Amino acid sequence: MSRTGFQLPLLPGRSPSEPPDTQDRTRALEAKGASEQVGARVRRLFGGSFHLRHVDAGSCNACESELKALANPYYDLHRLGIFIEPSPRHADGLIVTGPITLPMREPLLRTYEAMPEPRLVIAVGTCACTGGIFAGSELVAGPLERLLPVDVYIPGCPPSPLTLLHGLLLALGRVEEARR
Amino acid sequence: MQLTWLWRGLRTGVLTTRYPRRPERMPDGWRGTAVLQRDQCVVEGAPPSCVTVCLPRALSVEETGGDRRLRLDHAACIACGLCVAACPRGALSISNEFELAASSRARLISEHRPKGDRAA
Numbered sequence A: 001m002s003r004t005g006f007q008l009p010l011l012p013g014r015s016p017s018e019p020p021d022t023q024d025r026t027r028a029l030e031a032k033g034a035s036e037q038v039g040a041r042v043r044r045l046f047g048g049s050f051h052l053r054h055v056d057a058g059s060c061n062a063c064e065s066e067l068k069a070l071a072n073p074y075y076d077l078h079r080l081g082i083f084i085e086p087s088p089r090h091a092d093g094l095i096v097t098g099p100i101t102l103p104m105r106e107p108l109l110r111t112y113e114a115m116p117e118p119r120l121v122i123a124v125g126t127c128a129c130t131g132g133i134f135a136g137s138e139l140v141a142g143p144l145e146r147l148l149p150v151d152v153y154i155p156g157c158p159p160s161p162l163t164l165l166h167g168l169l170l171a172l173g174r175v176e177e178a179r180r
Numbered sequence B: 001m002q003l004t005w006l007w008r009g010l011r012t013g014v015l016t017t018r019y020p021r022r023p024e025r026m027p028d029g030w031r032g033t034a035v036l037q038r039d040q041c042v043v044e045g046a047p048p049s050c051v052t053v054c055l056p057r058a059l060s061v062e063e064t065g066g067d068r069r070l071r072l073d074h075a076a077c078i079a080c081g082l083c084v085a086a087c088p089r090g091a092l093s094i095s096n097e098f099e100l101a102a103s104s105r106a107r108l109i110s111e112h113r114p115k116g117d118r119a120a
């Protein structure tokens, strides 16, 4: 439950064609159930605040537009104690938009590795969830679940701010999951 | 100066949504995701017209043995509405449901096996 993972250097230089670090991936899968861990920790430490790092992995920026709308006075993300952080070192969760284009694959994995555990991964938008209209393209490394263990999927192209709120609160176990 | 803003604040009140403490409702016509009316869908045609028009391949036909199912992946659906126009039986519609997030892929997939398919 303590913040670990502050090792430097981040990782040795790796070419984008290599497969994702399997060791890291195993470690990540062991940290499954991170949702409950992070949820319990943020409740204990801060009475509920949750810090996110956002990585745009080749999105069309409509998803960013909706994410930005969360900060406006109507949705007011901060009233729920959820903040977007400027550094992965301070983040409990990673939000990823876009289909993971090949150049963004490496920065995405490095961001993930720089985050302290336990950490959540949230796929925002159809692109990150399944590849969307870019699925199967040879220029994308996604969908996200091929690279990282995804905890919450937020579909929509782009997902509306309320859908995003639902997803973020779902990650913290603060809302019920809808039944389909 | 400050008083102006105070009066304005008192006049307009709080506009911030109370979600999730109070449920929100999207307006009719707002596009959430495609939904299938199961009693209408017969999965006919090879492939059915909805599957042909779906750009992100959210709709697909699964075939194992003689078993034919229509698979709708809500995680891939971009709510474009092309399948709604394409379905001759009006089995597809776009719902204004917004609580779409899920913690597993399986929860976002719905499969439909038409009734009487095995008899045919």
Ligand code: SF4
Pocket: A058, A059, A060, A061, A062, A063, A097, A098, A099, A124, A125, A126, A127, A128, A132, A156, A157, A158, A159
């Ligand atoms: S999910 Fe849609 S809106 Fe979001 S990045 Fe992909 S194409 Fe753009």
Ligand code: SF4
Pocket: B033, B034, B053, B054, B055, B056, B057, B058, B059, B076, B077, B078, B079, B080, B081, B082, B083, B084
């Ligand atoms: S609304 Fe568009 S993306 Fe969704 S299932 Fe229909 S055709 Fe496919």
